[in-house]
Amino acid sequence: MLSRSGHQSESASAALSRVPLDHRPLWAKAAIGANTFDFETATVLPTIYERTTAAALAHDAVNLGQGFPDREGPDWLLAAAAEAITDPQVGPPNQYAPGLGLPVLREAVAEDHRRRYDVTLDPAEQVMITTGATEGITAAILAFAEPGSEVLTFEPHYDSYGACTALAGAELKGVPLRAPDFRPDVDALEAAVTDRTSLILINTPHNPTGTVFSPEELRRVVDIARRHGLRIMCDEVYEHLVFDDAAHRHRTILSVPGAQEVAVAVGSAGKSFSLTGWKVGWITGSTELLNKVRGVKQFLSFSSGPAYQWAIAQGLRDDHGFFAANAAALAAGRDLLREGLREAGLRPNRAEAGYFVVADIAEVTELSGPQFCEVLTREVGVAAIPVAALTIQHRASTDDELQRLVRFAFCKEPRTIEEAMRRLRERLPAALG
Numbered sequence: 001m002l003s004r005s006g007h008q009s010e011s012a013s014a015a016l017s018r019v020p021l022d023h024r025p026l027w028a029k030a031a032i033g034a035n036t037f038d039f040e041t042a043t044v045l046p047t048i049y050e051r052t053t054a055a056a057l058a059h060d061a062v063n064l065g066q067g068f069p070d071r072e073g074p075d076w077l078l079a080a081a082a083e084a085i086t087d088p089q090v091g092p093p094n095q096y097a098p099g100l101g102l103p104v105l106r107e108a109v110a111e112d113h114r115r116r117y118d119v120t121l122d123p124a125e126q127v128m129i130t131t132g133a134t135e136g137i138t139a140a141i142l143a144f145a146e147p148g149s150e151v152l153t154f155e156p157h158y159d160s161y162g163a164c165t166a167l168a169g170a171e172l173k174g175v176p177l178r179a180p181d182f183r184p185d186v187d188a189l190e191a192a193v194t195d196r197t198s199l200i201l202i203n204t205p206h207n208p209t210g211t212v213f214s215p216e217e218l219r220r221v222v223d224i225a226r227r228h229g230l231r232i233m234c235d236e237v238y239e240h241l242v243f244d245d246a247a248h249r250h251r252t253i254l255s256v257p258g259a260q261e262v263a264v265a266v267g268s269a270g271k272s273f274s275l276t277g278w279k280v281g282w283i284t285g286s287t288e289l290l291n292k293v294r295g296v297k298q299f300l301s302f303s304s305g306p307a308y309q310w311a312i313a314q315g316l317r318d319d320h321g322f323f324a325a326n327a328a329a330l331a332a333g334r335d336l337l338r339e340g341l342r343e344a345g346l347r348p349n350r351a352e353a354g355y356f357v358v359a360d361i362a363e364v365t366e367l368s369g370p371q372f373c374e375v376l377t378r379e380v381g382v383a384a385i386p387v388a389a390l391t392i393q394h395r396a397s398t399d400d401e402l403q404r405l406v407r408f409a410f411c412k413e414p415r416t417i418e419e420a421m422r423r424l425r426e427r428l429p430a431a432l433g
């Protein structure tokens with residue numbers, strides 16, 4: 001019920017908060033699933049990433065929260081996109097791209113899979129270009145999570161998994177990743193399978209822990225899915241950001257024998273090329289599974305940005321050494337950040353890939369992760385993400401250990417990380433009193 005001012009009256013908000021999850025409107029289900037529902041006002045909050053960036057701006061804090069690089073992607077790729085937009089002799093028309101994406105990019109993704117993973121994909125039917133990985137994840141979950149079923153993932157997990165699972169009318173169940181190594185407990189995953197389970201969501205390399213699943217771990221997840229008749233969505237957006245000292249090289253799940261019958265994989269040019277704003281992603285898998293995903297995807301965005309797609313195709317074909325240089329720069333950022341966090345008394349993990357470390361705050365404070373992040377932004381001038389926001393909060397069983405973890409991004413220039421660490425060193429003890 002709306003009041004004259006357009007705001008929901010208190011009684012309506014309270015009433016909505018009491019409605020069982022199953023009977024709430026979709027907008028509220030999505031928000032509850034992603035921890036962005038404000039139960040007091042029954043309104044939707046921005047994502048944890050946007051809230052953290054806004055708080056960083058408001059308090060002039062160094063933003064180690066939202067995962068975006070503070071240096072642009074490679075100049076030659078920016079120039080390729082600009083040329084593609086303005087020179088019709090070079091790029092595609094600035095009109096709708098095909099629903100599956102530009103053929104040149106589908107071919108480049110297939111070629112990258114062949115070269116990197118020895119996986120053969122038919123670019124005409126087994127590669128689909130999406131508006132960021134986000135759209136691929138959404139389409140796969142809506143396509144494969146059966147209404148009334150359960151969806152399994154390792155916790156903490158990317159926020160959109162919760163929202164999309166709720167939109168599909170399914171329930172997300174988490175299996176915690178445990179400190180200090182955050183390796184996936186595949187036995188616990190199998191123990192969580194019930195006769196209602198329809199889908200497994202995995203993310204390797206993993207946000208926020210940086211864990212790269214081993215070939216054996218991937219093989220076992222595929223085996224579980226095959227034996228129990230489940231599908232898998234494997235989020236591989238950090239595939240090109242694995243560090244030299246990782247215990248395992250990343251392999252797409254599609255390289256596991258038998259995986260293509262049950263799994264689709266999602267990739268992101270934004271992450272691969274430090275161009276998160278371009279929102280070009282892809283989803284790969286068998287003709288049969290991708291056809292089902294298409295059923296949803298073509299009514300989400302239909303298609304997007306042909307010039308960006310064209311430019312990314314050039315980048316995938318020849319990265320000019322960018323992937324190796326970027327991974328090395330990220331690994332150096334990780335080391336700088338870990339050193340600073342350790343000096344401040346926190347216990348950061350050693351991410352093998354991606355943009356983030358997670359740090360245990362238990363030794364320096366009794367505050368919860370979310371409370372600590374508030375103090376950190378306001379009084380220390382450093383913004384970070386409470387891992388609690390990446391867990392399933394509307395269920396009572398939320399894991400305590402995960403509530404004490406805080407995620408810090410190292411996809412930033414060394415001077416940005418150094419400034420954040422200086423602030424931690426100088427201000428954290430007083431801020432924690």
Ligand code: PMP
Pocket residue numbers: 067131132133134135137158203206207235237267268269270271276279280281
């Ligand atoms: N999955 C994970 C694990 C992520 O960290 C992100 C953030 N980049 C996404 C998906 C979304 O990717 P994109 O920006 O390409 O939509």
Ligand code: GLN
Pocket residue numbers: 047049050065066067068207
């Ligand atoms: N993937 C980014 C992160 O984990 C954020 C993406 C977003 O803001 N939606 O920080």
